[in-house]
Amino acid sequence: MEETLSSGGPETVSSRVEGGVAIIYAGGYLNKINGERTKRECRDRLQNGCRALVINFSDTEIVNSIGVSILLGVIDAAEEREARLCFCNVNNHTAQLFLMLGLARHVYLAPTEEAALVWLNAANAAAPPVISTTPTQRH
Amino acid sequence: MHYGIEKFLHAFTSLADLGQEIADTRDRKEMVESALQVVLGTLAIRRGAVVEYVEEKGSVQFIAARGIGSDLPPEIPFTDTDVKDSCEIGAGGLSVSEPHSSNAAVRLAKRHPLLFENLGYDLFMPLIMRDKLLGILLLGPKMSEEPFSALDRDVICSMGRHIGVGIYNHRLIAEVEVRAEENQRLYDDLRATYQDTVRAFAAAIDFKDKYTRGHSERVGRYCEIIAREMGWNDEQVEGMIVAGYLHDIGKIVVDRDIINSPYKIDAKLLPELNRHTIAGYEILSLIKHPFADIPLMARHHHERVDGGGYPDGLTGDQIPMGAKILTVADSFDAMTTDRPYKRRRTMEEIIKDLGENAGKQFEPEVVVAFARALLKEITGEAQGKEILNTLSDDYVDIENIKPLLIELIRSIESNSYSAAANVT
Ligand SMILES: [Fe+2]
Ligand SMILES: [Fe+2]
Numbered sequence: 419m420e421e422t423l424s425s426g427g428p429e430t431v432s433s434r435v436e437g438g439v440a441i442i443y444a445g446g447y448l449n450k451i452n453g454e455r456t457k458r459e460c461r462d463r464l465q466n467g468c469r470a471l472v473i474n475f476s477d478t479e480i481v482n483s484i485g486v487s488i489l490l491g492v493i494d495a496a497e498e499r500e501a502r503l504c505f506c507n508v509n510n511h512t513a514q515l516f517l518m519l520g521l522a523r524h525v526y527l528a529p530t531e532e533a534a535l536v537w538l539n540a541a542n543a544a545a546p547p548v549i550s551t552t553p554t555q556r557h
Numbered sequence: 558m559h560y561g562i563e564k565f566l567h568a569f570t571s572l573a574d575l576g577q578e579i580a581d582t583r584d585r586k587e588m589v590e591s592a593l594q595v596v597l598g599t600l601a602i603r604r605g606a607v608v609e610y611v612e613e614k615g616s617v618q619f620i621a622a623r624g625i626g627s628d629l630p631p632e633i634p635f636t637d638t639d640v641k642d643s644c645e646i647g648a649g650g651l652s653v654s655e656p657h658s659s660n661a662a663v664r665l666a667k668r669h670p671l672l673f674e675n676l677g678y679d680l681f682m683p684l685i686m687r688d689k690l691l692g693i694l695l696l697g698p699k700m701s702e703e704p705f706s707a708l709d710r711d712v713i714c715s716m717g718r719h720i721g722v723g724i725y726n727h728r729l730i731a732e733v734e735v736r737a738e739e740n741q742r743l744y745d746d747l748r749a750t751y752q753d754t755v756r757a758f759a760a761a762i763d764f765k766d767k768y769t770r771g772h773s774e775r776v777g778r779y780c781e782i783i784a785r786e787m788g789w790n791d792e793q794v795e796g797m798i799v800a801g802y803l804h805d806i807g808k809i810v811v812d813r814d815i816i817n818s819p820y821k822i823d824a825k826l827l828p829e830l831n832r833h834t835i836a837g838y839e840i841l842s843l844i845k846h847p848f849a850d851i852p853l854m855a856r857h858h859h860e861r862v863d864g865g866g867y868p869d870g871l872t873g874d875q876i877p878m879g880a881k882i883l884t885v886a887d888s889f890d891a892m893t894t895d896r897p898y899k900r901r902r903t904m905e906e907i908i909k910d911l912g913e914n915a916g917k918q919f920e921p922e923v924v925v926a927f928a929r930a931l932l933k934e935i936t937g938e939a940q941g942k943e944i945l946n947t948l949s950d951d952y953v954d955i956e957n958i959k960p961l962l963i964e965l966i967r968s969i970e971s972n973s974y975s976a977a978a979n980v981t
Contacts, residue, residue, distance in 0.1 A: 450578075450591070483571035484578075484591070487598030487623075490700070494603060494624060514563050519601030520701025 431455035433463065439538055440468040441531065444478045448485035460492045469501045472534045476507035486519060493524050506534040568712040571599040575716055579723035588727065590621040592720045596694070597623060599716070600709055604678070604697030609724060610635060610643075610690045617672075617693065624697065633671060638664075640690050643683040648714055648721075650682030650694075680705060682713060684721035691724045751847065752799070759802035765813060772890055775947055777801030779886035779927070782943055786926040786933075787882075796848030797879060803851060804858045804883050807837030821898045834859055834868045850877055858883040861918045881920035885911070885927050888918070893948055904953050908961045912968060921969045928969075932962045 431452055433442040440463035445452040460471055473492070475481075481489070496503040506528040508516065516522045528534035575595040582588035589607050597605050606622035606629075616632040645661035665681075666673045672695060673681060680696040694717050699705070705713070759773035766772070780801035784794045811833050815826050838856035846852075857880035860866035862873050866884075892907045902910070911928070915921040933939035935955050945953060 450594075483567070483574050483595045483598030485598065486601060487594040490597065490601060490603050491623070511563075515567060518563050518567070518701075520699060520703075521601055523700065523702075 431459055433459040435463070435468065436535065437539070438468065439470040439472060439535060440464075441472045441474055443474045443476070446477050446479055448475075448478050448481040448489075450484045450488075453485045453488035457488050457492055457495075461495060464495060464499050464501055469499070470538045471496060471501060471503045472528075472531060472538065473503070473505050474507050474531055474534075475505060475509065475512060476531075478509070478512065481512050481515060486515070486521070489521065493521070502538055504528055504534045504538055506531050564708065568599055568708070571595055572712070572715060572719070575719050579719055585724070585727040585731075586620055588723050589720065592716070592723060593621045593623060593694075596696070596713065596716050596720075599712060600696075600705075601700040602696050602698070603700060606678075606695045607684075607692055607720065608633070608672070608695065609692040610640065620692070630671070633669070639668065643690050643693065644685060644688070646681070646683055648683060648685045648717060650680055650710065650714065650717070680713065682717050684717050684724065686718075686721045686725045691721050691728075694720065748795075748847065752795075755799050755802045758806065762803075762805050762808055765808060769894065769896075772894070773802050773805055775890045776804060776883065776886045778943055778947060779889055780882050782930045783882045783886060783923060783926050786930040787922070792848070796846075796851065797882060799846065799848055800851050800854040800879055800883055801886060803837070803841060804855045804887065805833060805837065806840050806855065807833030807835065809840075810836045831859065831867050850879055853877050854879040854883055856880075858887055860884070862920050863917045866918070876920075878920070878923075881923050885919050885923045889927065893952070901952075904948075904958050905961060908958060908965055912965045915969050925966055925969050928962045928965050932959065932966070935959050935962070 431443060431445045433440055435441070440460070442456055442459045442463070444456050448456065456473065460473070463471060471492075473489075493503060503524075504526045505516070507530060508527050513522075513527055516525075516527065526534075526537055528537055575592055578591040578595060579588055582591055589609075593605055593607050597603070604624035606625060607620050608617040609620050610617050611632075614632065615634060615636065617635045618632045619629050622629060642661035642665040646665070651662045662681075672678070672693065678695040679698045680694075682694040682696070683690055684692040684694060694713070696713065699709075756774070759777065763770050763773050777798045778801070780797040781794055784797040789797065811830060815829050834856050838852045841852035841855050854877060856868065857866075857871060857876050860869065860871045860876045860880060861884075862876065862881070864870050864872035889907065889911075892902050892910065893904075895901045908928070911919065911924050915924040930939065931944050934942045934945050935958070945955075
């Protein structure tokens with residue numbers, strides 16, 4: 419089943435649902451405005467019963483501090499509802515940031531959307547694998 | 558130090574974000590919430606709060622909080638000793654996971670478990686500005702589970718100073734707003750006092766002339782209605798009310814017998830009665846009014862646009878518009894009230910008179926405004942019935958005068974401006 423509720427270019431946040439997994443596209447610059455939109459999409463999808471979320475950063479060049487803070491809120495919300503959360507297509511700079519700040523301890527960074535869906539659908543996904551670009555990361 | 562440069566870069570851009578949030582956000586609570594978000598996002602901290610110290614209440618209050626549940630107390634008592642201890646800890650802050658380094662910290666932590674361990678905060682950072690405690694920034698542990706490094710502390714300290722300045726500025730703005738409100742109230746009081754005084758003056762003027770009691774107050778009311786209909790602003794309208802109240806103030810220096818004469822004043826005595834315009838101007842010029850031109854309006858309220866009036870025989874545009882409004886208001890009241898030597902005229906006659914004299918005695922634009930205002934009262938388009946209520950019920954036959962007013966407006970608008978223009 420594929421359901422598309424909203425879509426747009428790199429500047430807008432959009433989302434769709436595929437096989438019970440909500441995929442949220444975070445937009446070009448994850449700041450206060452786009453961050454709040456992303457959070458709203460995630461919250462709405464969780465409220466509608468989705469128990470797995472993928473945030474796709476393929477259009478995302480930069481995540482600023484408020485963007486990070488909002489993503490922390492998304493992690494909280496997902497944990498609260500016992501939903502699994504996964505980030506994908508994170509560019510190198512942002513991946514370094516997430517690793518440095520410790521976000522990658524709590525969220526699996528998948529290289530592609532397909533990989534994210536595979537990871538989420540895997541029954542034994544309890545122990546998230548680690549992104550390959552992060553040799554120093556513990557989990 | 559593997560991520561040293563990235564960390565520094567992220568912290569540096571975060572500081573810029575913070576500056577922008579504090580400068581751009583006008584609402585104080587929203588500003589602090591955004592600032593807290595920046596701080597939390599800078600070091601990936603999931604729990605945090607900013608409390609503000611309110612000196613007058615001797616308490617701290619949560620302005621913004623994240624990740625600590627919703628059952629926060631609205632305020633926590635905070636004594637002078639607490640404030641002193643907070644200032645002693647200083648803007649460098651105190652990490653709870655470190656052994657309490659000073660006596661002040663130990664004492665404070667003991668008295669306020671809620672602000673320390675209970676909420677799981679790791680960093681307690683007083684926001685201090687000009688040696689005064691403004692609030693406290695409380696932060697939970699980092700998501701990376703690493704302890705706060707010296708760089709982290711420096712960054713948070715710098716952000717704390719930014720937030721402190723933001724709170725301080727918002728306080729100053731709030732204080733200025735309160736002062737401005739107080740001034741406005743004071744000004745309103747003064748205006749009310751001024752109006753009361755003016756009204757008392759008006760009553761005193763009318764008291765001298767027993768046949769025209771209430772005249773000044775009614776003229777003030779008509780002036781207000783006309784000025785509003787002409788689209789004047791509130792202040793100008795208020796000025797017109799005052800002008801109406803005071804236009805005949807010069808009568809206090811005119812012989813009482815002339816004012817109270819039961820007969821039409823004969824030509825010999827007219828100059829004495831007419832003196833009231835110049836006398837009024839001179840009296841009113843001695844007073845500093847909050848509204849401009851009131852003395853001039855009083856001086857010229859018996860001028861005619863065709864130049865046949867007094868005291869200066871001005872014509873058309875030489876006469877201030879306020880004086881022209883006064884002329885119509887004054888004449889309307891004179892025509893609608895009984896005089897000892899003359900019964901009041903019928904409304905039908907008055908409307909005819911206004912039309913015939915538009916461009917001669919009266920400024921056509923003012924006549925139209927007055928006719929329109931009266932028509933709106935008749936049709937119910939106006940909110941109140943100020944003119945109709947001033948006149949007695951049996952005096953005005955609404956159905957009769959409605960078409961006359963419509964015709965008056967139409968005829969003036971179609972030709973009387975050119976008639977007025979011919980008069981020089
Ligand atoms: Fe007069
Ligand atoms: Fe008068």
